[in-house]
Amino acid sequence: MSSALSFQSLRKTYGATVAVDDLSLTVEEGEIFGLIGPNGTGKTTAVECALGLRQPDAGTVRVLGMDPQEASSQAFYQRVGTQLQESALPDRITIRETVNLFASFYPSTADSEALLDRWGLADKQHASFASLSGGQKQRLFVVLALVHDPDLVVLDEISTGLDPDARHQVRNRLREVRANGTTVVLVTHFMDEAQALCDRVALMNQGRCVALDAPSALLDELDASYRVWFDAPSDFDLDPLRTADDIQSVELVDGHVQARGGDDLLTAVVHRLADANVSPNDLHAERATLEDVFLTLTDDSQLPTSSSPDLRD
CATH class of the missing domain: 3.40.50.300 (P-loop containing nucleotide triphosphate hydrolases)
Incomplete structure (x- = not known):
């Protein structure tokens, strides 16, 4: 071109x-x-x-x-x-x-x-x-x-x-x-x-x-390119999710559980919830957005290394 x-x-x-x-x-x-x-x-x-x-x-x-x-x-x-x-x-x-x-x-x-x-x-x-x-x-x-x-x-x-x-x-x-x-x-x-x-x-x-x-x-450059959201009981223990290999992070956001991870995130979350005998409400997955990319790249601790030359001028 x-x-x-x-x-x-x-x-x-x-x-x-x-x-x-x-x-x-x-x-x-x-x-x-x-x-x-x-x-x-x-x-x-x-x-x-x-x-x-x-x-x-x-x-x-x-x-x-x-x-x-x-x-x-x-x-x-x-x-x-x-x-x-x-x-x-x-x-x-x-x-x-x-x-x-x-x-x-x-x-x-x-x-x-x-x-x-x-x-x-x-x-x-x-x-x-x-x-x-x-x-x-x-x-x-x-x-x-x-x-x-x-x-x-x-x-x-x-x-x-x-x-x-x-x-x-x-x-x-x-x-x-x-x-x-x-x-x-x-x-x-x-x-x-x-x-x-x-x-x-x-x-x-x-x-x-x-x-x-x-x-x-x-x-695709994001390690956590997917998010899974769900509602769970107030006494729900987040630790089993945090220890799963395919789940990068878990946190409470405005009263909802948010898990972040890669392509296998949804499967990992569903398996952990089944193991805990928890039926979550409003379970849904979404792809990360360019806003997530921007926030990651403008956090100095998260900037890509020199092995990713296309991501920084």
């Missing part, structure tokens, strides 16, 4: 604050790539450097082979689309007027009617910007980012203001965007969103990339 976006030793500071620190990663063409982590970890600063909105202090950035600081604005932004974390429009401008205005900036554009319909705005196209809900405004900015059918689109906190149903619809639309040939860089602190959508993710912490891989591969 060819590179759609690459950072090499990127560094950006604001006075004494280091926003991005020695960031190196590559986004391949045709993937949905997640730049994820809590607010304040340098995600937005990194993509603003990629979009030419900020000048890096050190390192290099290449977007579709172009240096965003040196490429002509016309050549660059004809191939790149963006929905920024914070954007605004005049209150009285309508959706239709906005889309027509943005489309006029480019020599060729996508079908704007189809875009509005796909993103659930066709019936609101004559509504003013001020009358839109937060979720509708977010979807409008996505439409504007896609109106010229870019090769790469950067979406920064796309789910802000969206209800659960709208978030589900957005995920489906983004898969369609990727299927149509556009590389998607998704900047988000919603790790469940990245886990559901992204081909690969970069976990950011304190301006650095602490993990870079497919979500499933990162989950």
